[in-house]
Amino acid sequence: MPDPGISPLQSSLLGAAARLGTQAGTHAADVEAGAQPALPGPPSAPVPAAGAVPVHASVPDDGPDGDLIAPHAQEDAAAVRSSNAVLERILRGPSGLGTASLHLVRREEPPEPETPVEGTPVPGLYYRPVPEPEPARAEEVSRRIKTWAVDEAQVYPPEWEDQFDGFSVGRYMVACHPDAPTIDHLMLATRLMVAENAVDDRYCEDHGGSPIGLGSRLLLAHTALDPLHTTQEYERGWAESLHSDAPRRAYRSAMEYFVQAASPSQADRFRHDMARLHMGYLAEAAWAEMDHVPEVWEYLAMRQFNNFRPCPTITDTVGGYELPADLHAQPAMQRVIALAGNATTIVNDLYSYTKELNSPGRHLNLPVVIAEREGVSDREAYLKAVEVHNDLMHTFEAEAAALAAACPAPNVLRFLQGVAVWVDGNHYWHQTNTYRYSLPDFW
Template sequence: MPEPGPSPRQSSLPAAAVHFGTHGHGRGIEAFGGGRPALPSAPAPSARPLPSAPAPFSAPTLPPLPAPAEVAVPATVPVAVPEPTPALRRILRGPSGLGTAGLYPTRGEEASAPSESAPAGHPIPGLLYHPVPEPDPVRVEEVGRRIKAWAVDEVELFPADWEDQFDGFSLGRYMVACHPDAPTVDHVMIATRLMAAENALDDCYCEDHGGSPVGLGGRLLLAHTALDPLHTTPEYQPAWAESLHCDAPRRGYRSAMEYFVREASPSQADRYRHDMARLHLGYLAEAAWAQTDYVPEVWEYLAMRQFNNFRPCPTITDTVGGYELPADLHAQPALQRIIALAGNATTIVNDLYSYTKELAAPGLHLNLPVVIAERENLSARDAYLKAVEVHNDLMRSFEGAAADLAAQLPDPGLLRFLRGVAAWVDGNHYWHQTNTYRYSLPDFW
């Protein structure tokens, strides 16, 4: 008798997904404002221990960052703070009631109460955004201390004369604001190391801090092997392994990924690698345009920005939250659209807040206002204001798509993931608005 074959693979997709899409499409954001569905209980996630620190390696000598531009901003500017729709409020609030306490692991953690005072910095007038409370100062301070120790002592991510620039980035405040449901500081650190490594690579490989579009493809490919390991012969394996310590971006990628994969599932790690490949493809497109002095059409620029954007950050919100959204649910086209829209909207926020900083830097820096002005023959002011509207359209699409999916598939894990992505979008805006060390607004109002 032949040996029996393996059992059929069981899908981890919730049963509700079987009917997803069978009730018709086009259910707008108001469709999510009805009664709350009954939610099954969910156990609190258990955090796996994080690895011990790897040994540090020597850092290259790198030039200092340029000083940020100083642009006068009106003392008072009008702020577009929309009243959250019932759908958005529900996504942000998440499920409640009997059996849902496990979805809020930080509620039982002792920490200082966040301040409700208004943050520093001016929001962009007319921009669609949702304010957030000040992030927990205890966590902010601890994440800031740990990320600097990692960057300086473990991977030597930057030379000494970059220290003020690193401090001014305010990574602790950034990541705590973006991940309010992280159960521990260790979980916040997963995202913080990855963010620091990504920015180091962007600065050293792509920007004017030692980077260049010439030869970028080769540098990116080799750096990507710190995330997606090379599988080669014993003869060549040692040379590749040694190469992972040869410059700051690769040291940062290697170490941050080691911490990440020990907390993430294989599926979550592969998801992140995929999104980083998307990011690197976007870098290459922008570099190719820089080499040929090509200013893309607006739609071409937005296509590039769908790849060269923040997508790798919100897509790991479940890992940082200490749980896992099943792979087959994450791969649903509707959720992929939501994640893409979140990445696109948050990246245009970066274009808008960094506008004056990039104008002050040498060379032509492509951003949405610059491209709109060039391709649609608009003044700098009109192009900037139109870029604000592009962002707002993306935000409305993101919120509507999230509400529609949540209404059609009210799985508690999905609702938590959507809430995490929405929190990342809001935290990203908060950091850009309040980081007056890096950003200032143009005088267009």
């Protein structure tokens, strides 16, 4: 059967946006008056009072209103587009042959931050610089996540404290979610990020991970996100198992907080993306058991699942609004999200390359696979991986710009902005996390 190619933008986009984008109601007036959406905590672990540091959001905040969560219907989409340099980046699109029609907003490239950030970016890598995350917010998120990880979820033992601190997850999440209305909203993403890394470390990688039996461990951990529905006789054993190891404790607790703030469709979206992630883990584990190096395209297929996708797709929950399910599910939006996840994951391959080479065993990453499968030197393979990343980034920006032009509803534009900001913040964290990463000597 011939490849059908890329799905075109569907005409239903505009109809869906018009139908869902007209439900502003009194909530919009509340947001404009300064009210922030409240986040209830799970029954077993209430969320502490926010004490939030004010956020300097550059687009209007839209919080949950109990049903479909709608943006300011009266707000003109052009005003939203022009209100933020990052969103203008989406609408401007990339430079190069064939992209002129995507340049909806003409302006110069955003300036470099006035104060240089820590770390050296990968030479030749296409990325967008971001300002330093707000220090007070990052510090407060770091304090809260450590308390949660140590006392509540018991994610790591005391001897791993330096590694936990070196992860700098507070700075990471503040850089990726600058429009979060409160610290509590930021904590939704931060707990999930730490939980996902606990699963990766304990089940797959550095701290006792193994490909042997991984499927069983991941399946049982996934039931902490997507609960088991069974008979009373057997439910107790499952419920007790959720406290049996650090990954399951972390997943269970982080998800309890998340579902209190997310709509049912947002929670189900996240579960779906986590199932994708776990499937990618299993493919990589199978290759490790067989001592198999995949073809480059096979590796990239695996990385489309074993990647950061669950993180940017919750940007609306963390931002206190919702991109409705039928807009999120549009093929054009799914392509944008997939491209963003793929590009950010190759960033991880590039910055963690030296760290993985110095770790026991053989770690598959894009430069390693290119070197083996295409018969080139380590340096040539690394530089080609940079090109692959850059191609993905340019395509992501072009597709996001096309989608913004086809469906300029404020909630669509804000979601695209959130994904783009997450891409930028992810690169910032990798570049500046010199505790974890250093670059190879290829230049």
